[in-house]
Amino acid sequence: xxxxxxxxxxxxxxxxxxxxxxxxxxxxxxxxxxxxxxxxxxxxxxxxxxxxxxxxxxxxxxxxxxxxxxxxxxxxxxxxxxxxxxxxxxxxxxxxxxxxxxxxxxxxxxxxxxxxxxxxxxxxxxxxxxxxxxxxxxxxxxxxxxxxxxxxxxxxxxxxxxxxxxxxxxxxxxxxxxxxxxxxxxxxxxxxxxxxxxxxxxxxxxxxxxxxxxxxxxxxxxxxxxxxxxxxxxxxxxxxxxxxxxxxxxxxxxxxxxxxxxxxxxxxxxxxxxxxxxxxxxxxxxxxxxxxxxxxxxxxxxxxxxxxxxxxxxxxxxxxxxxxxxxx
Numbered sequence: 001x002x003x004x005x006x007x008x009x010x011x012x013x014x015x016x017x018x019x020x021x022x023x024x025x026x027x028x029x030x031x032x033x034x035x036x037x038x039x040x041x042x043x044x045x046x047x048x049x050x051x052x053x054x055x056x057x058x059x060x061x062x063x064x065x066x067x068x069x070x071x072x073x074x075x076x077x078x079x080x081x082x083x084x085x086x087x088x089x090x091x092x093x094x095x096x097x098x099x100x101x102x103x104x105x106x107x108x109x110x111x112x113x114x115x116x117x118x119x120x121x122x123x124x125x126x127x128x129x130x131x132x133x134x135x136x137x138x139x140x141x142x143x144x145x146x147x148x149x150x151x152x153x154x155x156x157x158x159x160x161x162x163x164x165x166x167x168x169x170x171x172x173x174x175x176x177x178x179x180x181x182x183x184x185x186x187x188x189x190x191x192x193x194x195x196x197x198x199x200x201x202x203x204x205x206x207x208x209x210x211x212x213x214x215x216x217x218x219x220x221x222x223x224x225x226x227x228x229x230x231x232x233x234x235x236x237x238x239x240x241x242x243x244x245x246x247x248x249x250x251x252x253x254x255x256x257x258x259x260x261x262x263x264x265x266x267x268x269x270x271x272x273x274x275x276x277x278x279x280x281x282x283x284x285x286x287x288x289x290x291x292x293x294x295x296x297x298x299x300x301x302x303x304x305x306x307x308x309x310x311x312x313x314x315x316x317x318x319x320x321x322x323x324x325x326x327x328x
Contacts, residue, residue, distance in 0.1 A: 034285075040278035048272045063279035073280060075254050076262040083169065083244075083258070084237030087176035092229065094177075095184035100214050102185075103192045105200055116189075120182035130179065131246035134171055138162050165255035168248055172256050175243050180236075184229055191225030192218055227299040231292050238288050259284050 042060050045053035056062050067073050098119065102112055109115070122130070138145050141158035149155045161167045195218070203213050219226075241260035244250055250257035250265075259280065267277035 037278045038282050040275055041282050043275050045274045045278075046272055046276075047274075053275075063275045064283065067276055067280045067283060072254065072257070073259070073262055076250075076257045076259045079169075079254070079256060080238055080240060080258045080260075083173055083176065083240065083256070084234070087173045087180075088233050088237060091177045091181045091184055091233070094181045095188055095229075098181075098185045099188035099192055100210075100218060102189055103218075104210060105197075105204070106210065116182075116186065120186060122179045123183045125179075127179075127242035128246055130175060131243060134175060134247060135162070138167075138171065162248055163252050165252055168252060169255050172243055172247060175247075176237075176240070179243075180233070184233070187229055188222065188225060191222040195221045223299060223301070227296065230295055230299070234291055234295065235288055238284060238291075 040053070041063050043053040043055050059065075101107055102109055102116070137143060138161045140146065140160035140162075143158075145161065146155070146158040150158070162171070199217055199221075200213065203217055208216070239260050240258045241264065244256040244258050245261055245264070248256055250261045263277045263280045263284075266273045266280060
């Protein structure tokens, strides 16, 4: 036993060696920029090429207050939340439906591999390509969408549809759903395939319908995967940048302005307010952390949480009993 332990310790060092590249990359490209950004939010750093800055000693939270009272930031935050919620709900519902269909033992879908590739394909296409594609589809005065609407008699003359706030926002929502539902579906399928087939066989023998199997067996057993999907979608949705930027640059009339696009405009457009951009970044960092923690709390396993509480109560009662015996 002692020799086995020594051998384990001898080889364990290689794990630390192999982790060094990741740790170094994380420290340089992730942790340091995050800390530096947080510090900039408390300074007066602005202007391209500026390297010197001073901390705001009179009012350290001046930049944060300015961002939180900025109408453009509040509009961007509202747009970001609306666009994320409106694309995540159909995305998760469609992904769940397809995942249940592909993994159903009784469906036996043919050509699953081809279907999965086609469904996942939009996630592989670059955002720039998709933005160009949809700009061409909704082109003015010549574009397929205008041609179809005129052929159907819905409109009499071509319209610049991407100048309509509701249409542009709807296009962004559709693109986000279309791009990411395939990735979500693959993640859910991997979670469903991890469930023991014996459970499904027992349910089938007991005469459970497909709906009962899905809601009573599949959903409860993929709660962890659903939590992962929700949190990653939350993080990605609140950092939405490429499609709103490339499609209409946040327009028209700030209808698709997101918080990431607001931060980009603050830092790299006009007056180069690096301090305000850093403050907005940290506000979003804190907001995402709070919402993620709240999501983990809502999706927690209540039975497991109760078991932990019961175990803690048991340990405390045992300690009190030991102290009481020791006092006697």
